[in-house]
Amino acid sequence: MSTTPHAKHPMYGLMAEFHTAEELIEAVHKVHEAGFHNVDALTPYPIEEVAHALELPRSKMPLIVLGGGITGGLAGYMLQYWSQVLEYPMNIGGRPFHSWPAFIVPTFEMTILFAALSAVLGMFALNGLPEPYHPVFNVPRFALASRDLYFLVIEARDPKFDPEETRRFLLDLHASEVSEVAH
Amino acid sequence: MATLDDASYSPAAKPYKPPVVAPGHTPATVTDKISSVVLQRTPKWWYVAFGVSFFLLMIFMMAVTKLFLTGVGIWGINQPAGWGFDIINFVWWIGIGHAGTLISAILLLLRQEWRTSINRFAEAMTLFAVACAGMYPVLHTGRPWLAYWLLPYPNTMGLWPQFRSPLIWDVFAVSTYATVSLMFWYVGLVPDLATLRDRSKHKLAKIAYGIPAMGWRGSVKHWHNYEVAYLLLAGLSTPLVLSVHTVVSFDFAIGIIPGWHATIFPPYFVAGAVYAGFAMVLTLALPLRAAFGLHDFITQRHLQNMAKVMLATGLIVVYGYAMEIFFAWYSGNHYEAFMAMNRVLGPYKYHWMTLILCNAIVPQLLWIRKIRNSPFWLFFVSMFINVGMWLERYIIIPVSLHRDFLPSSWGMYRGTIWDWATFIGTIGLFLSLLFLFVRLLPMISIFEMRTLVPDAKGGTNLGGETTEMPR
Numbered sequence: 001m002s003t004t005p006h007a008k009h010p011m012y013g014l015m016a017e018f019h020t021a022e023e024l025i026e027a028v029h030k031v032h033e034a035g036f037h038n039v040d041a042l043t044p045y046p047i048e049e050v051a052h053a054l055e056l057p058r059s060k061m062p063l064i065v066l067g068g069g070i071t072g073g074l075a076g077y078m079l080q081y082w083s084q085v086l087e088y089p090m091n092i093g094g095r096p097f098h099s100w101p102a103f104i105v106p107t108f109e110m111t112i113l114f115a116a117l118s119a120v121l122g123m124f125a126l127n128g129l130p131e132p133y134h135p136v137f138n139v140p141r142f143a144l145a146s147r148d149l150y151f152l153v154i155e156a157r158d159p160k161f162d163p164e165e166t167r168r169f170l171l172d173l174h175a176s177e178v179s180e181v182a183h
Numbered sequence: 184m185a186t187l188d189d190a191s192y193s194p195a196a197k198p199y200k201p202p203v204v205a206p207g208h209t210p211a212t213v214t215d216k217i218s219s220v221v222l223q224r225t226p227k228w229w230y231v232a233f234g235v236s237f238f239l240l241m242i243f244m245m246a247v248t249k250l251f252l253t254g255v256g257i258w259g260i261n262q263p264a265g266w267g268f269d270i271i272n273f274v275w276w277i278g279i280g281h282a283g284t285l286i287s288a289i290l291l292l293l294r295q296e297w298r299t300s301i302n303r304f305a306e307a308m309t310l311f312a313v314a315c316a317g318m319y320p321v322l323h324t325g326r327p328w329l330a331y332w333l334l335p336y337p338n339t340m341g342l343w344p345q346f347r348s349p350l351i352w353d354v355f356a357v358s359t360y361a362t363v364s365l366m367f368w369y370v371g372l373v374p375d376l377a378t379l380r381d382r383s384k385h386k387l388a389k390i391a392y393g394i395p396a397m398g399w400r401g402s403v404k405h406w407h408n409y410e411v412a413y414l415l416l417a418g419l420s421t422p423l424v425l426s427v428h429t430v431v432s433f434d435f436a437i438g439i440i441p442g443w444h445a446t447i448f449p450p451y452f453v454a455g456a457v458y459a460g461f462a463m464v465l466t467l468a469l470p471l472r473a474a475f476g477l478h479d480f481i482t483q484r485h486l487q488n489m490a491k492v493m494l495a496t497g498l499i500v501v502y503g504y505a506m507e508i509f510f511a512w513y514s515g516n517h518y519e520a521f522m523a524m525n526r527v528l529g530p531y532k533y534h535w536m537t538l539i540l541c542n543a544i545v546p547q548l549l550w551i552r553k554i555r556n557s558p559f560w561l562f563f564v565s566m567f568i569n570v571g572m573w574l575e576r577y578i579i580i581p582v583s584l585h586r587d588f589l590p591s592s593w594g595m596y597r598g599t600i601w602d603w604a605t606f607i608g609t610i611g612l613f614l615s616l617l618f619l620f621v622r623l624l625p626m627i628s629i630f631e632m633r634t635l636v637p638d639a640k641g642g643t644n645l646g647g648e649t650t651e652m653p654r
Contacts, residue, residue: 040402040403040404041402041403042400042401042402042403043401043403043406044210044214044378044401044630044633045210045374045401045406045630045631045633045634046406046407046409046410046630046634047403047406050403051403051406051407054403056403056404056407059407059408059411060408061408061411061412061415062411062415065412065415065419069419079335080346083335083343083346084343084346084347087343088341088342088343090345092345092347095347099347102346102347103346105349105352105355105356105426105430105433106346106351106352106355108422108426109352109355109356109359109423109426110355110359112359112363112419112422112423112426113359113362113363115415115419116362116363116366116367116416116419116420117362117366119366119412119415119416119419120366120369120370120412120416122412123370123408123409123411123412124397126408127402127404127405127408127409129397129398129399129405130397130398131397131398132398133398134398134400136400137400142400143381143382144381145381145400145401146214146374146377146378146380146381146382146401147210147211147214147215147378147381147382148209148210148211148214148633
């Protein structure tokens with residue numbers, strides 16, 4: 001690809017600021033209905049209705065964690081079977097080499113460990129974190145998104161985006177302020 | 184969820200419950216109040232408190248240095264009691280850790296929204312308690328620099344750990360518990376680290392909070408995955424926390440020593456762990472709440488609920504004591520019966536009586552509503568439980584070992600000055616980490632608290648209902 005977003009658009013997008021969650025939810029609904037796709041809402045705490053309004057697909061997290069758990073459980077059991085039965089069988093108090101009840105505890109712990117690791121790493125990977133730079137941080141007011149303000153961003157690469165019209169559209173949604181987000 | 188509207192609400196129908204957050208808070212005030220604890224100038228008392236803790240930590244360093252130079256012979260362990268303070272303290276600390284995970288995971292799944300203001304703090308307590316606990320088995324190995332031999336890794340000796348041994352199960356259980364608790368805590372911290380990054384004025388602080396915040400910006404797409412991940416972690420931690428003390432109890436129950444070989448051990452240990460953990464949460468939270476003026480967030484409601492959990496788990500523990508004695512008699516086994524009598528009437532009878540006073544008698548005060556509402560009395564009862572739960576492990580471990588099957592091998596156990604120095608030293612380690620934590624990180628989860636205030640929109644998977652505010 002030859003054209004970078006930088007070359008195509010002079011800015012990253014427009015950011016609208018809202019004072020209450022209700023205003024934001026209403027705005028997100030309208031923006032979604034108006035057919036914008038490259039939209040993001042930035043909130044101080046999780047608000048499920050915003051995710052519903054944007055019709056986000058179901059999170060892939062459960063599948064990732066299930067995969068991690070199964071991998072961990074199998075790896076834990078196989079490690080024990082291989083080391084205690086095949087690689088170095090030892091007679092301990094006449095117990096069978098494949099004394100599976102004794103292997104359950106490490107198997108269980110490995111299941112939990114791998115599932116939890118995949119939950120954490122999977123969450124960061126799906127979210128693209130760590131992300132040291134993001135254009136939204138160029139807006140000074142954005143620091144309040146981690147306090148009590150709610151923001152809505154429409155990216156410039158959205159096909160329906162037009163600097164002037166989109167700004168007016170956002171102001172009509174009772175945004176208290178609309179600012180340009182530089183790259 | 185049915186909400187209580189003004190018309191239908193009558194105090195007679197439903198007893199008054201103090202609110203989870205004091206009235207009048209908004210997301211902004213919650214953020215400012217909790218982050219100001221971290222961002223303001225260090226209060227003078229903090230230096231004193233940290234100084235004392237750090238001094239105790241130095242005692243630990245000294246005791247460990249002596250241990251490395253001389254060997255485990257400086258401790259009181261010998262035949263017949265090969266396990267002493269080291270294992271008592273290991274079990275005591277790991278038990279304390281359980282309340283943190285219970286609060287952060289199990290109460291989250293049960294939608295107990297009052298947990299929100301104490302979960303961060305309790306999780307930190309878990310981590311530090313597990314760090315202290317982990318010291319003991321490693322030091323007890325005698326050659327701690329070879330402790331990595333406990334892990335299964337391909338080595339030139341061609342050896343593998345003995346997976347049929349409960350001690351290896353312990354390695355897996357405790358290390359998994361420590362790792363998962365750390366990740367759970369960190370994931371919960373990320374949005375709050377972003378808050379601190381945005382709120383701190385100093386450039387260095389911005390960088391220090393910014394790096395672990397990973398560029399968190401509160402995007403709805405991120406929250407979407409975040410909430411699912413957080414709930415799954417809670418779901419994974421729930422069986423994990425129950426398994427940890429179960430596995431610790433296997434260290435004893437799998438053995439054939441009279442007083443250890445009992446099927447009641449796993450549930451009895453888990454209940455004891457939660458009991459000890461809540462006592463420690465109260466012991467720490469009450470002074471910190473007063474010092475930082477956090478009465479709006481850690482309210483009467485929290486104190487009452489924690490008192491009730493302590494009372495319930497305490498009764499389970501007392502039931503455990505009663506059943507141990509009953510089993511000893513009902514089994515018809517001479518050694519078991521002797522062991523039970525020896526605990527109650529033998530040379531350690533004063534330990535046992537103090538145990539009963541601390542764990543069975545004093546906590547009955549919690550039946551009284553006034554006591555459940557009084558920070559002073561709760562602190563008083565919690566201190567008794569802290570001591571009582573330590574004595575319980577003393578009774579279980581060396582007192583069971585000191586007189587086993589053969590009278591010719593009987594002996595007495597007592598901790599040496601180095602045992603005490605190591606124990607006091609790990610208290611120093613625990614408190615040092617705790618004071619650093621309350622100074623550098625938000626001790627209450629800010630973003631979850633925002634969901635609890637009345638004008639927050641939402642209610643989410645995390646926060647539970649927001650309509651619980653009494654009018």
